[in-house]
Every structure is written in C-alpha cells, then in structure tokens.
Amino acid sequence: MKNLAVAKTIFFRPKFPIIILILIMLSVGIKISYESFCEYRKINHFVYFCEKVSDFVKNETITEKSQNEISVDSFENIRKQALEIKEKLNNGRNSVTIENSTGLIRYDLDGKAHANIPTPHKQEYIKNSVNGEVKSISRATKNPAPLTQQDIDLIKLFFNQKK
C-alpha cells in the first residue's frame, strides 16, 4: 500500500508529462545527432578515400613518367635479356619476327641503331589488303620503338611455345 502511494505521487505529479516530453525530445535529439555523426564519419571516410585515390593516381602518373624516361638500368637489363634470347633461343640471329592478327612485329635483339633508337627495338608491320585479300606488308610506324619488359616476356613465350 505504501508503494502504491509512492507510485501515485510520482506518476500523478503535475510536472511528470513535461519530464517525459523532455526525455523524448532528448532521445530524439541524441538519435539525430548520432545519425549526423555517422553521416559526418561517412563523408570523412569518403573524403579520405578520395584523397587516397588522388594520391594513388598521382603516384601512378609519376611512375609512368619515370618508366617512359627509360632509365639506363632498365635499358641495360632489357638489352642483356635480349642478347640472352639471341644466343640461347634464336641461334645467334639478330631478329625474330612474330605474326599477329593485324600483321607482323620484328624484334631486333641486336644490331645497329635505327633512327637513333638503339637495339633492342621493335618494328611493326601491317598487312595491306585489296578487296579483303592481302597484297603486301608495310611499316606501321616510321621509326622503331624501344623494347619493353613486356616485349621480352612475349618473345620468351613465343620461343617456349615453339618448343
């Protein structure tokens, strides 16, 4: 009975509904601020992600740029590999020609520089057709291009498949 009396005094006090209202408002406020905090974090994550992507792109561009500059080390490495292919796989011959769907590519592993591009270099050729029939082949580009590691790998693959 005593407890009931205490309960009555609490629940039927005139200020009780106001307290409940304040509590509800507080909880709604907390929820809203929590959601906004999450949103903020999401945005922050997104910004962070964007920054990372832009850094990555920037670094890639720099790497690409330095690759194009063909450092002496990488050139020497490719040259060494080309000479190895010449001796071990190509019977001492300077060039190897590989046919593809559009034409031919001649890889000069050793020999003199052409158009100031030292060996190893490659020259692409295209097939000239008349009414869908091949007539002749001619250079696809005026000057040869220096060999890359990808080219070296392709030549090795070509010889491995020939075995």
Added chain:
Amino acid sequence: MKTIEITNIELFQLFTEVQIENSYIDLHNEYECIKIFYHSHKKRLVFVFENIENRIKKVFLWFTKCEILNTQHLFFDMQNALTLDNLHRGKFLQNNECLTEETFDKKKCFYLEFLEGQFFEVLSQKVFLKNV
C-alpha cells in the same frame, strides 16, 4: 662466295636475314645498301650491300627479267647508304582487277622498303643473293 636463289621465299614473310653456308647474313642490322642500279637492256635490278663492320664483305641482290611496277627512288641519288627495312614476296594487281602471285611469264612480285623511305615494287622471274 656463294649464290642462292630466293625467288620462292614464303609469301608475306620478312626476308632480311638469310643463311648462306654456315653464316647468317642480316641485311637489316649488319649491312647497308651502297648502290642500286638497273640495267634496262638486261632488265636487271641490282642492290649492293656492304657490311657495316667489315667493308670488304659485300652482298649482291639482283632481280632478273625485272619490271619495276612502282618505286620511290632516284637512282643517281646515292650519297648516303640505305638501310633495308624489309624485303618480302607479295601479290600484285593484274589488269587492275584481281590480286595474283605470278604473271603468265612466271614473274613474281617483290617489295623492298628502306628505312629512309625509298621503296620498290618489282616483278621478277628470278631473284638471287650472293655474298662476296
């Protein structure tokens, strides 16, 4: 010194390296063309190549009963040596109608292209190569 006939080389295959006896001759990387001349009476087109490292070594490439279909070369302008980029056997347009490998008198079509831009499109009955 040995002469080989190269008239029947494979169609559309680059022919700049050739084996004569036990040695390979690489006309693209190791030789340069120092003379080109055409005997109109004999209908013979001759290319003289010289080894870059050993100037005594020479290679003669000649086309017999030759007919020049198309060219971009001034025969008197040979102040600078030329680098053979590719030599191959191809087809030609007969009567501007269809592509053919051989003429009625057994001439085949050969294409020569130099790095410097000169080119020859010739019909020839026989093609020879000789190293000296």
